[in-house]
Amino acid sequence: MNDTNRATNRILILVIGMITLAVGAGSILLGIAGPVRSGWRRAAPDVSQQIADTFAAATIPGTSSSWLSVAGVAVLIVLVVLLIVFILRQGNGRTRHLLRSEPGEHGGVAIDAAFAEQSLQNFLDTKSELVASHVSTYQVRNTPVLKVVVTCRRGVSPKDVGDVIDSSLASLDHLLGQHLSTFVQISGGFRARMTKSTRLQ
C-alpha cells in the first residue's frame, strides 16, 4: 500500500548478509585450513604496511595526519546520511487529497481524503461484527486508493464482512459521484481473540 521501496530493503539485507557471510566464511577458513592461516601470516603484515605507507604518502602538509583519514570520515558521514534517508523513506505514501475537479468557469471542487475516511469509518463503527476499523488514503500509481482495515469478531465470516464493506463503498461512490479504488484488509489479531464470538450477524 505504501510506497516503500522494497527492492532497496532487500538489497540492503542481501549486501549486509553477503559481507557477514564472507567474513564468517573467511574466519572459518583461517581457523580450519593451515595453508590459509600461514598465507595470512605471511601476507597480512605486508598488506597492512602498504596501507600504512599509502596513508603516510598523503599527509596533510604541516601535520602528521593523512588526507585519507579525512576522506574516510567523509565517506562514513555520507553513508550515515544515506542510511537515515533510507529509514525515513519507509512507510510513506499517505495522502490527504482524494479528488480534485478541473477548475472551470464557476470554480473547482477538491475533496479531502478525510471526508471519505470519516464517512466510511462512521458507518463501519455501527457494525457489531467488527471490533475495530480504520480507514486511510494512499497514493498508488498516482491515483488515490482507500485502505480499509477492519478487525472482526471471532467466527465472523470474512465474505460477509467483505460484502458489507463493498456495499458501503457503493454508497460512497454514489455520494461522491466517482468510483474510488479501495483495498480492504480483514484481520484478526489480538483484540479479535479477546472478544466474544457473535451469536448473530
Place this chain on the structure above:
Amino acid sequence: MTSEQATYARVIRRETHSPRSGLAIVLAVILILVCAWLGTEIVLALLGRPALLVAPVDMGRGVVAIGRYPTVPVIIAGVIVAIIGLILVVVSVSAGRRARHVLPSQRSAIVVDDEVIASALARQASYAGNIDPDDVEVRVSRRSASVRIRPTSGQSVDKDAIEHAVTEMLERYQTAPALHARVSVQKEAKVGA
C-alpha cells in the same frame, strides 16, 4: 478499469508479501551506529586524543594478528557470523509471504488474514457438528485448512456433515490461492458433559 486492475494487482501483491522493512531498518540503525563509532574513532585519532574503545591503528593490527590467534575461538566466531550472514541472505531472497488470502470482489481488493478464515471455519464446523467451538481447532496454511475436532466422550461426531459444511464454505469464499479442507477427529475424546 484496466488501470484499476493493475493498481489492485500491485496492492494485493504488496499486501500479501512482507516488505522486510523491520529487518532493513534494524540493520540500517546498526550500520549507522557502527559508522558513527568508526568516524568518531578516526577523528579522535586525528586529534591525537585517546580512543573510545579501539584506535583505528589497533583495529588494523588486530586484523593482521588473527593468523596468530588460537584457532577454536576464531572458528566459533566465524561459524556464528556466517550463520547470521546466511540467514540474512535467505531472508533477502525468499518471498516472505504473509499468512493472508485474497477474496474475490467486484468492487475492491480484499485480503483476509488466515486467522479470520480459521475462526470462521471453526464456527461453521462447530455448528455443523453440534460441538463446542472450543473443541474445534483450525489451522489455515497457504493451500489447505485442517480442521481438528476433539469429541466429547460418549458422543459421536458427524464427520461427514462437518466436512461438507467446511468444504461448502470454502467453495463460497473462493480464496486465492484456493483452500482445501481436511477434517480429522482426534482419537482421544474429552471427558465431560
